[in-house]
Amino acid sequence: MRVSPSLLAADFANLSKEVEMINSSNADYLHMDVMDGVFVPNISFGFPVLNAVGKICEKPLDVHLMIVEPDRWISQVRDCGARIMNVHVEACRHLHSTVSLIHQAGMKAGVTLNPSTPVSMLVDIIEDVELVLLMSVNPGFGGQPFIRHTLKKVEELRSLIAATGSKALIEVDGGVNEKTGRELAAAGTDILVAGSYVFGSEDPHSRIDILRNL
Ligand code: DX5
């Protein structure tokens, strides 16, 4: 299992220490949640923070944009050092075009589904993306309980990927801990995002290792 700790749950007054903790951990990525207060009912952080963290983070950045019109920000996301740019299908009017622009900018493209958006929405884009991010909570806030229906969506997505020969990885975001992580692993998840489970712990390195070993 790969693990992408979500910086949203970090201590923002000690960001450089939190990033050092990630650098010295076995995490595979650092997940960064950008919110605009329009697509989701919350605002997190923007490019000044992405850039500052990008300069000191030694793990690839996995950027999750919970914003309207993500196309407008592709080059800025790339310039902060992002390896993966995740956009919500619900926020993109021309998703195929957005995915192409992300590739042209040199990043891997991830498409994200809200809990109520069916996997069938991906049928005509799955072969073009490197990653699908399934939300297992309604986006906007950390610390929410895991929506169990996500397990069925992971299985359905795994079948779609096998049927099409897509190389997309399956990432799940929201309410991930040891218990839900184990269930997600069994269902066929490749990457677990975890915010409060990792950053809310006295021993975040061991939490990352627990998830990695699932
Ligand atoms: C929620 C964010 C998540 C969040 C997860 O909108 O996309 O990445 O940080 O937090 P936890 O792991 O606490 O549910």
Ligand code: ZN
């Ligand atoms: Zn996220």
